[in-house]
Amino acid sequence: MERTAIHGRLTWQVAKVVSVDWETASVATIELDPPSWTGHQAGQHLDVRLTAEDGYSAERSYSIASAPGEPLAITVERLEDGEVSPYLAGELRPGDELELRGPIGGYFVWGPDDGGPLMLLAGGSGVVPLRSMLRHRLSTGSDAQARLLYSSRGWEDVIYRDELGQYRDGARVCYTLTRSQPTGWTGHTGRIDSALLAEVAWPAAANPLAYICGPTSFVETAAAGLVELGYPPQRVKTERFGATGGR
Amino acid sequence: MDALDGNAIGGLLIDAFGTEMTAAATTCATCDASRPVAELVVYRRAPGAVVRCRTCGAVLMVLVTRDGTTSVDLSGLARIDR
Numbered sequence: 001m002e003r004t005a006i007h008g009r010l011t012w013q014v015a016k017v018v019s020v021d022w023e024t025a026s027v028a029t030i031e032l033d034p035p036s037w038t039g040h041q042a043g044q045h046l047d048v049r050l051t052a053e054d055g056y057s058a059e060r061s062y063s064i065a066s067a068p069g070e071p072l073a074i075t076v077e078r079l080e081d082g083e084v085s086p087y088l089a090g091e092l093r094p095g096d097e098l099e100l101r102g103p104i105g106g107y108f109v110w111g112p113d114d115g116g117p118l119m120l121l122a123g124g125s126g127v128v129p130l131r132s133m134l135r136h137r138l139s140t141g142s143d144a145q146a147r148l149l150y151s152s153r154g155w156e157d158v159i160y161r162d163e164l165g166q167y168r169d170g171a172r173v174c175y176t177l178t179r180s181q182p183t184g185w186t187g188h189t190g191r192i193d194s195a196l197l198a199e200v201a202w203p204a205a206a207n208p209l210a211y212i213c214g215p216t217s218f219v220e221t222a223a224a225g226l227v228e229l230g231y232p233p234q235r236v237k238t239e240r241f242g243a244t245g246g247r
Numbered sequence: 248m249d250a251l252d253g254n255a256i257g258g259l260l261i262d263a264f265g266t267e268m269t270a271a272a273t274t275c276a277t278c279d280a281s282r283p284v285a286e287l288v289v290y291r292r293a294p295g296a297v298v299r300c301r302t303c304g305a306v307l308m309v310l311v312t313r314d315g316t317t318s319v320d321l322s323g324l325a326r327i328d329r
Contacts, residue, residue, distance in 0.1 A: 010261045047258045061255060104257035106267040107285035216249050238286065242249040 010101045012049060015072075017096045023075060023159045027125065028089040029065055031073045032098060040064050042136040043109040043129045043211065043239075046074065046102025050084055060084040063128040063213070063239075064103065067135035075159060077125040108211065108239045110136065116144025116209060117202050119231075121192070121222045123151045123214020126241065130213060131160050134171060146171040149200050151192055151218060154180040174200055192218070197225040204230030209237075216240040253284040256296045259310050260284070262317035271329040277305035279325065 015034035022028050044064050051057040060083075065075040078089035092098065110118070110133045118137070120130040127150055137146055148167075152158045154177055164173045176188035176196060188196055202208040210231055212222045219240045226236050253260075253269050260268040269285040280302035287307060288299040298308035300323070307323035321327065 009265065010258060045254070045257070059258075061258070101258065104261065104267075105254055105269050105285075106257075107270040107283055108254050216251070238252060239254045240250070240252045241255075242251055 010047075010104070012099055012101045014097045015100050017092055017094050017098055018071065019094050020092055023161075024157055026078045026089065027075060027157075027159050028078070028092075029073050029075045030088060030092060030098075031066075031071050032100065034072060034100065037072055038103075040068055040072070040103035041105075041109040041111060042067055042132040044103040044105040045129070046100050046104060048074075048084065048088065049099045049101075050087060051099070058083045061104070062088075064132055065128050067132050067139055069139065070135070075125065075128045075131075108213070108237050110209075110211065112137070112140045112142040112144070114144075114209060116142070116146060117206055118144055118146040119202050119208045119210040119226070120146060120148040121151075121210065121212040121214070121226075122148065123192075123218030123222075124153070124157070125159060126212075126214030126218070126239070127159050128213075129239065130211060131163070133211065134164075134167065137171070138167075143170070145202075147200065147202060148173045149176070149192065149196075150174070151176050151178060151214070153178055155182045155185070192222055192225065194225050194228060197222070197229060201226060201229060207235070209235050211237050211239075213239040214241070216242055251289045251291060253287045253289055253298065255289050255291060256298070256310065259296060259312065259317060262312065263310060263319040266329070268327075268329060271327055273307065273327050274325040275300040275303060275305055275307060276323055276325040278303035284327075 013034050015032040018031040018033050020028050045061045049059045062074040066073040076088045079085045122130050178191050212219050219238050223236050223238050257269045271284050274281045288301050290297045295311035305323050309320040311318050
């Protein structure tokens with residue numbers, strides 16, 4: 001069938017699963033090869049649709065994990081009571097097919113022209129779109145300085161742990177572990193609050209650009225905390241994915 | 248159900264408007280608060296979504312998808328600019 005691109009329309013397409021790599025015990029990065037992909041911006045997401053044999057279908061949105069120009073990948077946290085994520089992060093294998101559409105979103109996006117310094121705040125799998133931004137910053141040689149504050153339940157739940165540990169040259173990553181800490185942990189503990197933000201975040205005088213992604217309660221606390229520090233609300237971009245780990 | 252935000256309905260809005268709308272500026276008809284669609288409060292309810300003002304809670308938009316067509320009620324908005 002000939003594929004006709006209709007401007008401004010999102011069409012569902014069937015992508016081939018290239019690989020499934022486990023980031024943690026419950027989080028997998030899935031590389032996809034869609035037949036028609038126009039490219040994406042760092043921070044965008046895509047919609048995935050699963051359809052059962054009886055015709056019942058369920059749709060979910062997942063942030064794109066790869067940087068613009070890299071092979072398309074999403075990172076999915078398996079939610080035990082979820083309808084879609086247990087299939088994606090559990091059943092799906094390389095060579096399988098997956099229905100998707102995208103890229104989607106024009107607000108929670110970053111490119112080198114947006115500058116910095118960047119203040120990135122992630123709660124759990126909210127790190128996914130911010131990882132795309134960090135990789136994009138690196139691959140474009142952007143001179144925007146970046147800080148990522150990543151709140152995670154425990155060290156074993158940290159997604160992209162090896163990759164995030166390698167950031168140098170203007171990018172700094174720090175963690176707060178909310179539930180459990182490894183022996184000898186010297187980093188931050190507990191949920192983010194005003195005191196932690198005041199310690200870690202760029203001062204408002206540096207005119208930072210903030211991106212916050214995570215569960216709704218995390219995002220509300222983080223956004224209010226940055227505004228309290230003097231960040232103008234229009235420089236604080238947020239994306240919420242509900243009470244649990246996925247959308 | 249937990250509240251999401253306007254980013255979550257980017258795809259639905261493309262269905263309704265034929266273009267990316269999450270960065271569009273809105274003004275609430277009830278309290279005059281202005282913010283981008285992405286920062287509005289969203290409750291996803293199959294087969295659509297209810298969008299509320301983050302300042303006063305008024306319903307700004309209702310989106311419903313049926314038989315592949317998305318309808319949108321914008322009567323709670325004073326304006327939406329893209």
